[in-house]
Amino acid sequence: MEMTDLGPKMISPAAEPSHEIQILRLYIAGQTPKSIKAFANLKKICEEHLTGRYRIEVIDLIQNPQLAAGDQILAVPTLVRRLPEPVRRIIGDLSHTERVLVGLDVRPAS
Amino acid sequence: MAALAKSATGIDGFDQVTAGGLPTGRPTLICGGAGCGKTLFAISFLVHGAVKFGEPGVFMSFEESSHELAQNVASLGFDLPGLIEKKKIVLDHVKVERSEIEETGDYDLEGLFIRLGFAIDSIGAKRVVLDTIESLFAGLANQSILRAELRRLFRWLKERDVTAIITGERGDGTLTRQGLEEYVSDAVILLDHRVTEQVSTRRLRIVKYRGSAHGTNEYPFLIDEDGIAVLPVTSMGLTHGASSDRISTGIARLDTMLDGQGYFRGSTVLVSGTAGAGKSSVAAHFLDAACRRGERCLAFMFEESPAQVVRNMRSIGIDLQQWVDRGLLEFHASRPALHGLEMHLSQMHRAIDRFRPSVVVLDPVSGLLTVALETDVQSTLTRLVDYLKVRGVTALLTSLTHGRSEQEQTDVAISSIVDTWLLLVTLESSGERNRGLYVLKSRGMGHSNQIREFVLTAHGVELVDVYAGPSGVLTGSARITQEAEERAAALVRAQELDRKERTLEQLRAAFEAEVAALRAKFEAEQADLVIGIDEHRARATRLREDRGDMAQSRSADGASSDNGRKHGKEREADEQRSKER
Numbered sequence: 001m002e003m004t005d006l007g008p009k010m011i012s013p014a015a016e017p018s019h020e021i022q023i024l025r026l027y028i029a030g031q032t033p034k035s036i037k038a039f040a041n042l043k044k045i046c047e048e049h050l051t052g053r054y055r056i057e058v059i060d061l062i063q064n065p066q067l068a069a070g071d072q073i074l075a076v077p078t079l080v081r082r083l084p085e086p087v088r089r090i091i092g093d094l095s096h097t098e099r100v101l102v103g104l105d106v107r108p109a110s
Numbered sequence: 111m112a113a114l115a116k117s118a119t120g121i122d123g124f125d126q127v128t129a130g131g132l133p134t135g136r137p138t139l140i141c142g143g144a145g146c147g148k149t150l151f152a153i154s155f156l157v158h159g160a161v162k163f164g165e166p167g168v169f170m171s172f173e174e175s176s177h178e179l180a181q182n183v184a185s186l187g188f189d190l191p192g193l194i195e196k197k198k199i200v201l202d203h204v205k206v207e208r209s210e211i212e213e214t215g216d217y218d219l220e221g222l223f224i225r226l227g228f229a230i231d232s233i234g235a236k237r238v239v240l241d242t243i244e245s246l247f248a249g250l251a252n253q254s255i256l257r258a259e260l261r262r263l264f265r266w267l268k269e270r271d272v273t274a275i276i277t278g279e280r281g282d283g284t285l286t287r288q289g290l291e292e293y294v295s296d297a298v299i300l301l302d303h304r305v306t307e308q309v310s311t312r313r314l315r316i317v318k319y320r321g322s323a324h325g326t327n328e329y330p331f332l333i334d335e336d337g338i339a340v341l342p343v344t345s346m347g348l349t350h351g352a353s354s355d356r357i358s359t360g361i362a363r364l365d366t367m368l369d370g371q372g373y374f375r376g377s378t379v380l381v382s383g384t385a386g387a388g389k390s391s392v393a394a395h396f397l398d399a400a401c402r403r404g405e406r407c408l409a410f411m412f413e414e415s416p417a418q419v420v421r422n423m424r425s426i427g428i429d430l431q432q433w434v435d436r437g438l439l440e441f442h443a444s445r446p447a448l449h450g451l452e453m454h455l456s457q458m459h460r461a462i463d464r465f466r467p468s469v470v471v472l473d474p475v476s477g478l479l480t481v482a483l484e485t486d487v488q489s490t491l492t493r494l495v496d497y498l499k500v501r502g503v504t505a506l507l508t509s510l511t512h513g514r515s516e517q518e519q520t521d522v523a524i525s526s527i528v529d530t531w532l533l534l535v536t537l538e539s540s541g542e543r544n545r546g547l548y549v550l551k552s553r554g555m556g557h558s559n560q561i562r563e564f565v566l567t568a569h570g571v572e573l574v575d576v577y578a579g580p581s582g583v584l585t586g587s588a589r590i591t592q593e594a595e596e597r598a599a600a601l602v603r604a605q606e607l608d609r610k611e612r613t614l615e616q617l618r619a620a621f622e623a624e625v626a627a628l629r630a631k632f633e634a635e636q637a638d639l640v641i642g643i644d645e646h647r648a649r650a651t652r653l654r655e656d657r658g659d660m661a662q663s664r665s666a667d668g669a670s671s672d673n674g675r676k677h678g679k680e681r682e683a684d685e686q687r688s689k690e691r
Contacts, residue, residue: 103212
């Protein structure tokens with residue numbers, strides 16, 4: 001597990017940029033089993049279905065509690081797709097891949 | 111064990127009812143239907159905390175946006191943006207939009223906790239409001255997670271030692287739709303807004319208050335431009351003092367009827383009577399007299415506008431406007447149907463608190479009956495009267511009675527709370543209606559038992575003795591006629607007496623004249639007789655002397671011849687006397 005630092009940093013896979021880049025922000029509250037699982041699930045889904053077309057920002061609310069209100073965070077983990085519009089929210093540990101894809105409005109890669 | 115600490119809400123009356131406010135450091139559930147005032151109650155708690163008690167607060171709204179909320183409470187004089195600026199209050203609008211949220215797997219509400227915790231820490235909040243957290247049930251699908259998290263939230267609030275209000279929409283047969291009362295077990299307050307006969311009344315009930323004594327009644331409360339107010343019912347204890355000061359009724363003759371001194375200060379006077387019996391005039395006299403003494407008066411009118419009252423009273427020579435101008439008299443006029451009873455009561459409370467009058471007039475209280483049931487009016491008036499008595503305010507209530515036979519009964523509902531009860535009756539006879547007044551009761555004083563005729567003149571109310579004679583009680587023209595007749599009869603009697611006295615005088619004069627004449631005659635005859643007697647005596651003396659001489663000269667035997675001669679001499683004297691006549 002490479003999730004050692006979950007500060008607000010960008011995890012950008014070295015991939016060719018696309019006009020349909022998904023800007024994703026994962027809000028977690030400390031390194032709980034749920035958040036670790038969510039991050040792992042998210043990475044896997046992105047790798048499989050959004051290869052090269054995503055950026056993930058992880059925000060730990062324990063370190064940055066002031067950010068919770070701005071993005072209307074209630075549940076953790078919450079994945080917010082900031083771009084493209086409209087903003088979408090997916091809560092939970094992202095264990096249902098299909099629902100995550102529906103939430104992100106992404107057609108599963110065949 | 112120390113008593114439960116409480117945090118004052120600053121809401122009029124509520125802190126009295128709960129003996130201090132909400133339990134400090136614990137969550138309180140406030141539930142009720144839509145529009146019952148939950149949010150307002152909560153925001154009042156928060157704003158008062160921040161402004162009056164130095165306790166900053168966090169308002170987490172799940173329904174209204176911060177902007178909407180600020181606007182809604184601005185009408186109550188709460189300056190939310192200002193308080194937010196001064197870091198006294200944090201407003202956080204939690205938006206939960208089901209359509210925007212996809213749920214995929216396990217989650218918790220730690221985000222909410224962090225958010226709330228951050229808000230609390232940012233201003234050092236002591237008070238928290240969650241309004242209405244049940245919205246989460248609509249926004250999130252996984253109910254079991256939600257319930258578990260709410261349970262954790264309430265525990266967490268206790269750990270944070272904040273005094274919290276959680277609002278909940280009333281459910282069907284339960285206090286809240288989602289059964290929040292299961293989680294919040296410390297204090298539960300139910301707000302209710304019901305409409306009876308088109309008049310709405312708000313009520314508040316403390317369903318539960320762990321660790322504290324509390325009133326269990328339903329307390330009326332109201333929301334107006336001054337915010338929320340629960341009506342204090344704590345003055346029901348009959349512990350008010352009793353003044354033995356007396357104040358004038360403004361009608362001299364009525365003072366006389368009431369032991370010569372008028373009402374007791376701080377007592378409650380009921381003036382009841384049929385329409386047009388002059389109740390308002392009695393009230394106006396009382397107001398006028400109080401203002402004349404420099405006392406402050408408050409008059410609540412339920413039928414007439416102040417201008418109308420001033421004009422009407424001017425027609426009987428009472429100028430109330432001058433007292434209004436000097437700020438001694440204040441009118442509050444409103445139609446009874448304008449608000450529910452509780453609203454009226456509470457408005458009266460507020461007006462009394464602000465104006466601090468020593469005399470209050472309610473004209474007429476029966477008007478309130480049109481908006482509420484008699485039992486409600488009775489309890490409302492009882493509260494008002496107690497409230498006034500505690501403050502030593504003298505109250506005069508007027509009451510309209512209907513019909514003729516049941517005048518004393520219609521007011522039974524409130525009779526027990528009044529100290530002095532004046533009844534104005536109309537006496538109908540010989541085609542006229544006249545007014546009569548009597549004192550039905552007056553606690554603590556010897557009062558007149560007489561019916562007085564009540565006459566409205568251009569210089570005020572006058573009380574006149576009624577004519578009570580063999581032909582019954584007469585008033586009005588009949589009384590005047592009777593009085594005229596009596597005056598005529600008295601005149602006749604006076605003349606008769608005069609005549610008799612003169613006759614007697616004449617008789618006496620005649621008698622005395624006769625006595626004088628008789629006396630004159632008597633005196634004349636007496637004089638004659640005295641002269642005659644003297645002559646006679648003188649002659650008799652001479653005769654004796656003569657005879658003595660003769661006997662001396664004859665030396666005769668005196669005795670026998672003397673007798674014979676005497677007879678002859680007496681005969682001569684008689685003949686002489688009859689000749690003279």
